[in-house]
Structure formats: C-alpha cells, structure tokens
Amino acid sequence: xxxxxxxxxxxxxxxxxxxxxxxxxxxxxxxxxxxxxxxxxxxxxxxxxxxxxxxxxxxxxxxxxxxxxxxxxxxxxxxxxxxxxxxxxxxxxxxxxxxxxxxxxxxxxxxxxxxxxxxxxxxxxxxxxxxxxxxxxxx
Ligand code: ZN
Numbered sequence: 001x002x003x004x005x006x007x008x009x010x011x012x013x014x015x016x017x018x019x020x021x022x023x024x025x026x027x028x029x030x031x032x033x034x035x036x037x038x039x040x041x042x043x044x045x046x047x048x049x050x051x052x053x054x055x056x057x058x059x060x061x062x063x064x065x066x067x068x069x070x071x072x073x074x075x076x077x078x079x080x081x082x083x084x085x086x087x088x089x090x091x092x093x094x095x096x097x098x099x100x101x102x103x104x105x106x107x108x109x110x111x112x113x114x115x116x117x118x119x120x121x122x123x124x125x126x127x128x129x130x131x132x133x134x135x136x137x138x139x
Pocket of ligand 1: 086088089
C-alpha cells in the first residue's frame, strides 16, 4: 500500500470566506501516483472546515448568511468561550456546523465524485495562515 501526505497552506485576509480547493487536491492525487484508494482532507485548525458541495456563488453566500444567523460574530460578549480573551467562539461553532473533514474515493486515478461535487475550504477566523492536511492511501 502506498501512502502520501501533504499540507496545503491558505490565507484569507477577511474573517470568513470559502475557497474551492478541488484542483489542489487533484494535484496531490496526481503527485501521489495512487490510482485506487481513499483521500482524506481536513483543516489542521478548529476554526476552519473542509466540506463538499456545489461551486455556486449564491449558495456560498447563503452559507455565510445562515452561519451568521446561527452563530453571529457580534456581540462577542455573548459567548462563554470569549471570556478566555478570545473573540472567535462563533468561528468554532461555524466550523462545527460545516464539518471537519471529507473522505473521497479514488478510482482509476481520479476523485470519484458525483456531478456537482467540489471540495471547499471554509475559513471562519481568517487573517492568519492555516494548513489543510491531505492524506492519500491506496495502490
Ligand atoms: Zn477560540
């Protein structure tokens, strides 16, 4: 069995945002040389998500509105977590809602996706560099 590991770095100057990282994950897959197996993609941070959905700008906007209703950033004093001196309780909750990781089947050297599936990085506490782990196992 072959094994491959890589860290992808992302930086969003804004507090929140979404990046389609499908191409970068495909590049990892090609670099790995693995044709049949599984690929795991997860942020190595607890205020960011990796998830799969449609790359449609209206939908990305809808996530932003929904998440901000679910866990508004302001007022920051409404969260117990922020009593530690942080201001990112909402980011932890938004990440929990959007999920930690994705696992994708690798078949014949390609991501075995349905027609509209794309991999996204979701940032909820930006302004600093963050890593995403890509781990691939297979033959
Ligand atoms: Zn925190």
